[in-house]
Amino acid sequence: MSGSDLALVLVGWGAIASRVAALLLERKAPVRIVGVAMRDITRPRDMALPEGALALSDPAGLAALNPDLVVEAAGRDSVEPWGRAAFSAGADFAVSSTSALTDDALRDGLLAQAQARGRRLLVPPGALGGIDALSAAARLPLDLVRHEIAKPPAAWAGTAAETLCDLANLDAPVTFFEGTAREAAARFPQNANVAVISALAGLGLDRTTLALVADPGGRLNRHVVHAEGAFGRITITLENRPLATNPKSSEMTALSLVRLIENRGTGLVI
Numbered sequence: 001m002s003g004s005d006l007a008l009v010l011v012g013w014g015a016i017a018s019r020v021a022a023l024l025l026e027r028k029a030p031v032r033i034v035g036v037a038m039r040d041i042t043r044p045r046d047m048a049l050p051e052g053a054l055a056l057s058d059p060a061g062l063a064a065l066n067p068d069l070v071v072e073a074a075g076r077d078s079v080e081p082w083g084r085a086a087f088s089a090g091a092d093f094a095v096s097s098t099s100a101l102t103d104d105a106l107r108d109g110l111l112a113q114a115q116a117r118g119r120r121l122l123v124p125p126g127a128l129g130g131i132d133a134l135s136a137a138a139r140l141p142l143d144l145v146r147h148e149i150a151k152p153p154a155a156w157a158g159t160a161a162e163t164l165c166d167l168a169n170l171d172a173p174v175t176f177f178e179g180t181a182r183e184a185a186a187r188f189p190q191n192a193n194v195a196v197i198s199a200l201a202g203l204g205l206d207r208t209t210l211a212l213v214a215d216p217g218g219r220l221n222r223h224v225v226h227a228e229g230a231f232g233r234i235t236i237t238l239e240n241r242p243l244a245t246n247p248k249s250s251e252m253t254a255l256s257l258v259r260l261i262e263n264r265g266t267g268l269v270i
Helices: 015-026 059-065 076-088 098-102 104-117 131-137 181-187 193-201 251-264
Strands: 006-011 031-037 054-056 069-072 092-095 142-151 174-180 209-214 221-229 232-240 246-250
Touching: 006 015, 006 059, 006 076, 006 251, 015 031, 015 246, 015 251, 031 059, 054 059, 059 076, 069 076, 069 251, 076 092, 076 098, 076 104, 092 098, 092 104, 092 251, 098 104, 098 181, 098 193, 131 193, 131 221, 131 232, 142 193, 174 181, 181 193, 181 209, 232 251, 246 251
Parallel strands: 006 031, 006 069, 031 054, 069 092, 142 209
Antiparallel strands: 142 221, 174 209, 221 232
């Protein structure tokens, strides 16, 4: 790789971050992964870190790596400390755990620091598509945005869904939650991070409706986003394969991060 390659730090080394790293290597992307942040750098990992990447446990170590971009994929608790450290180090910061942005003070604080440093807080589309169209439509008044997320029951295991329906014995799809995007992301942070993305693109966290569905006949993670407004009407449907190592997330989530990273290192951005 050349000296002009994008210097990247990944925050997290779980299913999403390791998949992103593998795809970047496979695609020979013009990227140098200079660091990987983990809570415990001594714990054995299923996948070795990228060659040349430094293991970090303290956000203060970012500055020495001089990163161009820091990408978070470690959970909402990591967003604020690593985001602040990224901006202090002169890097842009991309958020995967977007449920953290339901905290208005946290979001506003990160935005203020980014603007003061001339950097950007980046929200990738994650498991969604068509977010560019929704965001464009929101330049005129929107009347409604409804986002339905349907996943197999196993994907909702270990979440509050277990107290709202009998996941193990469903024989038909069940909508176990319907409310605002803010509430969905707060109550189901592992599964509904994407709710924040559709909300920020359109009507906001408190006016975007989220419906969460457990579908025993489903094999893919399905998203249906419907919006109406002065622009007209749009319905976006995606059916994403779950990550093999984490059914709560989608392969598209990792692919979205790869696209964001590669767009930073190429002249043509689509």
